[in-house]
Amino acid sequence: MKYQKFEMDTYNIYTIKTNKFKNCHMEITFYDNAKKEELGLRNFLVDMLCHSSKQYPKRKEIVIKLEELYQSYFYGVSSKVGNMVMSNFIYDFLNPEFVNDEKFLQNTLKFPFEIIENPNVIGNSFDERTFKIIQKRILADIDSLKENPTNYAFRRALINMDENSITASSVLGTKEEVEAITPESLYAYYEKFYKNSLCNIYIIGDLDMEEVVKIISKNFHNNCLKNHRVETFVENKTRKKELMIQEPSSFCQSNLVLGFNLEKLTKSEMFTTLYFFDEVLCAGGLKSKIYNSLREENQLCYSVSSINSKYDNMYYVYVGLDKKNVPLAIKLIKKCVKDMAGGKISDEEMNMAKRQLLTSLDIVRDNQNSLINNYTFHTIVGTPLFDELKEGYKKITVKDLKTIGKKLKLNFIYELESSEEET
Numbered sequence: 001m002k003y004q005k006f007e008m009d010t011y012n013i014y015t016i017k018t019n020k021f022k023n024c025h026m027e028i029t030f031y032d033n034a035k036k037e038e039l040g041l042r043n044f045l046v047d048m049l050c051h052s053s054k055q056y057p058k059r060k061e062i063v064i065k066l067e068e069l070y071q072s073y074f075y076g077v078s079s080k081v082g083n084m085v086m087s088n089f090i091y092d093f094l095n096p097e098f099v100n101d102e103k104f105l106q107n108t109l110k111f112p113f114e115i116i117e118n119p120n121v122i123g124n125s126f127d128e129r130t131f132k133i134i135q136k137r138i139l140a141d142i143d144s145l146k147e148n149p150t151n152y153a154f155r156r157a158l159i160n161m162d163e164n165s166i167t168a169s170s171v172l173g174t175k176e177e178v179e180a181i182t183p184e185s186l187y188a189y190y191e192k193f194y195k196n197s198l199c200n201i202y203i204i205g206d207l208d209m210e211e212v213v214k215i216i217s218k219n220f221h222n223n224c225l226k227n228h229r230v231e232t233f234v235e236n237k238t239r240k241k242e243l244m245i246q247e248p249s250s251f252c253q254s255n256l257v258l259g260f261n262l263e264k265l266t267k268s269e270m271f272t273t274l275y276f277f278d279e280v281l282c283a284g285g286l287k288s289k290i291y292n293s294l295r296e297e298n299q300l301c302y303s304v305s306s307i308n309s310k311y312d313n314m315y316y317v318y319v320g321l322d323k324k325n326v327p328l329a330i331k332l333i334k335k336c337v338k339d340m341a342g343g344k345i346s347d348e349e350m351n352m353a354k355r356q357l358l359t360s361l362d363i364v365r366d367n368q369n370s371l372i373n374n375y376t377f378h379t380i381v382g383t384p385l386f387d388e389l390k391e392g393y394k395k396i397t398v399k400d401l402k403t404i405g406k407k408l409k410l411n412f413i414y415e416l417e418s419s420e421e422e423t
Helices: 036-051 059-068 104-117 128-147 149-162 175-180 183-196 209-219 267-283 289-296 323-341 347-364 368-380 386-394 398-406
Strands: 002-007 012-017 023-033 073-081 084-094 198-205 243-248 254-262 301-309 314-321 408-417
Touching: 002 209, 012 209, 012 368, 023 104, 023 183, 023 368, 036 059, 036 073, 036 084, 036 104, 036 128, 036 175, 036 183, 059 073, 059 104, 073 104, 084 104, 104 209, 128 149, 128 175, 128 183, 149 243, 149 254, 149 314, 149 408, 198 209, 198 368, 254 323, 267 289, 267 301, 267 314, 267 323, 267 347, 267 386, 267 398, 289 301, 289 314, 289 323, 314 323, 323 398, 323 408, 347 368, 347 386, 398 408
Parallel strands: 012 198, 243 408
Antiparallel strands: 002 012, 023 084, 023 198, 073 084, 254 314, 254 408, 301 314
């Protein structure tokens, strides 16, 4: 695979040339510092832009156009990564080699920029019919968060941890914020978004990348110069003693979340060692310390998982279990973390984690989306590319994991209590 960077005046194009795939994958990424009051607007805007445009005012017309482009696929996603908000316009299309049309690449690459730069606007207002469709859908998404016990427990846990932290803010925004958005305010935000967001374009495939850059530069007219700094990492407050929160629910199973601050991790620890640590502690499935302790040895829970939220400098452990088992589960999780900090890690655990991580890397290297995601964070925040990450995993020692364990500090224990005991 050949990685290249093309520097344009107001954005960069990053390419990966490879013949491993029949399709090509492109992501147009707008990113900036996250502002709590703008998250809902940004998410709404991305949905709005992908639904219709000036040239294709109805969703049906976009679908037809994508079919004409040999079943190309286009959609948008907004996400919050630490203190950074990202809006990705994602585009999958067929390798031109398999199409008998000399203008296919030109017409295909033109499409997403036409959508982004020419929204379905009348005057200074987005089309009201489309606006109402998107608003209704987002409000339904917000309401549905309460129906998923795992997601709802995490949301409530973070709000209780520190409601003023950007970590606790949902990229969807709140119901009140979404209801307050108007077609006019959304268009005003579109102009701000387009002018102020930093932008990179990523593309992977068996393409003449010089030609790709020429086509993109001809069709993408973002001439607004931006050079401000994006502060990706969040420093969430620590506590001398962990916060204990219990909230009632109508769910038949209790949901337990333990949140740990990650204190002063080095770049290598954050991007490499922490993943190995997580694999041994919780993410390694049946062989992980927490799963083995809670489920295999004590039959305490139904599910165990973890989230490595390194950009928020946080690490979370989630457990779904009966209410009566919560106290013992907390005790055992604390013991597992203490064992990690004390270096109580067997050769078998180390070897198993290393095999699983290296196997996972081999799998994701065969996925276009994963390769682009890795390249994106490599260019923006310095995440190692997969080859470097692979070599890093091979060098991890028990001493390295012990160091990570000592840098975990328990911030909160949150329990979303079940409505009744299960029998």
